[in-house]
Amino acid sequence: MKEIKNLNKNKNINNNPNNKKNFYMETYGCQMNVADSELVVSIMNKSGYNLIEDFNNADLIFINTCSIRENAEKKVRNRLQNFKALKRDNPGLLIGILGCMAERLKEKLLEQEKLVDIIAGPDSYRSLPELVKEAGDGEYGVNVLLSREETYADISPVRSDKNGVSAFVSITRGCDNMCAFCVVPFTRGRERSRNPETIINEVKELVNNGYKEVTLLGQNVDKYNWTESKVNFAKLLELTAQVSPELRVRFSTSYPSEFSNQVIDIMAKYDNICNYIHLPVQSGSNNMLEKMKRNYTRDWYLNRIKAIRERIPNCSISTDIISGYCSETEQDHKDTLSLMEEVGFDYAYMFKYSERPNTFAQRNYPDDVPEEIKSRRLQEIIKLQNENSLKSNTADLGKTFEVLIEGVSKKSDQEYYGRNSQNKVIVFPKKETEIGQYVYVKVHKNTSATLIGELVQV
Ligand code: SAH
Ligand code: F3S
Numbered sequence: 001m002k003e004i005k006n007l008n009k010n011k012n013i014n015n016n017p018n019n020k021k022n023f024y025m026e027t028y029g030c031q032m033n034v035a036d037s038e039l040v041v042s043i044m045n046k047s048g049y050n051l052i053e054d055f056n057n058a059d060l061i062f063i064n065t066c067s068i069r070e071n072a073e074k075k076v077r078n079r080l081q082n083f084k085a086l087k088r089d090n091p092g093l094l095i096g097i098l099g100c101m102a103e104r105l106k107e108k109l110l111e112q113e114k115l116v117d118i119i120a121g122p123d124s125y126r127s128l129p130e131l132v133k134e135a136g137d138g139e140y141g142v143n144v145l146l147s148r149e150e151t152y153a154d155i156s157p158v159r160s161d162k163n164g165v166s167a168f169v170s171i172t173r174g175c176d177n178m179c180a181f182c183v184v185p186f187t188r189g190r191e192r193s194r195n196p197e198t199i200i201n202e203v204k205e206l207v208n209n210g211y212k213e214v215t216l217l218g219q220n221v222d223k224y225n226w227t228e229s230k231v232n233f234a235k236l237l238e239l240t241a242q243v244s245p246e247l248r249v250r251f252s253t254s255y256p257s258e259f260s261n262q263v264i265d266i267m268a269k270y271d272n273i274c275n276y277i278h279l280p281v282q283s284g285s286n287n288m289l290e291k292m293k294r295n296y297t298r299d300w301y302l303n304r305i306k307a308i309r310e311r312i313p314n315c316s317i318s319t320d321i322i323s324g325y326c327s328e329t330e331q332d333h334k335d336t337l338s339l340m341e342e343v344g345f346d347y348a349y350m351f352k353y354s355e356r357p358n359t360f361a362q363r364n365y366p367d368d369v370p371e372e373i374k375s376r377r378l379q380e381i382i383k384l385q386n387e388n389s390l391k392s393n394t395a396d397l398g399k400t401f402e403v404l405i406e407g408v409s410k411k412s413d414q415e416y417y418g419r420n421s422q423n424k425v426i427v428f429p430k431k432e433t434e435i436g437q438y439v440y441v442k443v444h445k446n447t448s449a450t451l452i453g454e455l456v457q458v
Helices: 031-046 070-089 100-105 108-112 125-136 184-188 196-208 233-241 261-269 286-291 298-311 330-343 360-364 371-394
Strands: 021-027 049-051 060-065 094-099 118-120 141-143 166-170 213-217 248-252 276-278 316-323 347-352 400-408 415-419 425-429 438-446 451-456
Touching: 021 031, 031 049, 031 060, 031 094, 031 125, 031 166, 031 213, 060 070, 060 100, 070 094, 094 100, 094 125, 100 108, 100 184, 118 125, 125 141, 166 196, 196 213, 196 233, 213 233, 233 248, 233 261, 261 298, 286 330, 298 330, 316 330, 316 371, 330 371, 347 371, 371 438, 400 425, 400 451, 425 438
Parallel strands: 021 049, 021 060, 060 094, 094 118, 118 141, 166 213, 213 248, 276 316, 316 347, 425 451
Antiparallel strands: 400 415, 400 438, 415 425, 438 451
């Protein structure tokens, strides 16, 4: 890539004599991107860059991007326009696009988004200091190679959670599932698991530093497998829970056809593994599930829900749903609504289908559900979910939960918010408590999104 010269740059501008440079970073998309940005901060700190909060003082701006839906990419492109305006006053400013858009669009980004200097895919963050140097020398810094091995296992992320309470720990990278609609296997590459020793060491370090909650992250955590020491996801979950009984353990995301009874049993066995599962269903129609290449049926999914509820009676369950996928009929849509009624999800992330270039769906099926029908169906899905969330939260009235305090409520500085094991947000008056503490809160009020309560002694 070095042969491409970046004509937009003047080498000698912004030569900082102290060699101390500032960078600013914005992160879009999933939790995995948040975790990746924490790795990037660590890598850049080591090469002499300080992370700052005001982009006006930055020598370098990174945008860690998301490609999952067209809208996610649009958002990033708009933001990029703002940053590019800064270059007029500061031509030495470097702008880097990281993550899934970098991987998906590669050098095309250089043509489409003039004044971008660095393009780095999710597996090339170790090379960022070099890429930045190349860009500073007037060349483009581009690395979009995907790897079969890279897990950044040895890099200690610089945590972005300023409260020091909860942290993401990535356990796998990439995805081999190839769901027909999804761009992730193309942008994040092949699935690979991270050495469990490095995961457990990272968790221990977090505990030593006062963290109270970890979320193990992977596109499909159920595929975690470290063959050398025969550690599968259930075993890894157990090893994580054993680090400290004071540590809450969460994980995301589970995959219905691979979510095993062994994992459910480990969840039931350890009090500190949270009673919460995110199990994306996508659709309630077998036709759609097949066309999505999801490898399970509606009945299979409902059976998984039954298995969870039998073993963990107070487990909350959330899901992802796509409306208006290729050739979705009114009956398919009704099947999704009826599945939602049957399960009664506590929470859901709901999306309109967005065709992504080069996916199986894009190559094989027309994106033929008209926009207004997609929107109407999505509205019906959202309406039903709001009712279900309200029902689920109303059922918690009068109950007392153990809550880990995460921060000050946005609405009042006299109140804290935290989450219970079921991942529900609870707001309550601060009194003598502090962030990072476990407290008991009795719920006396609720909306569809939040529980409101009072501290109690137990
Ligand atoms: N396994 C991943 C899924 C990543 S994508 C995880 O860890 O969460 C998150 C959700 O985005 C998917 O479950 C799906 O519901 C939605 N999604 C993915 N591709 C999409 C597309 N092309 N259009 C609309 N929604 C999509
Ligand atoms: Fe995407 Fe399916 Fe993997 S939704 S991230 S291909 S599990």
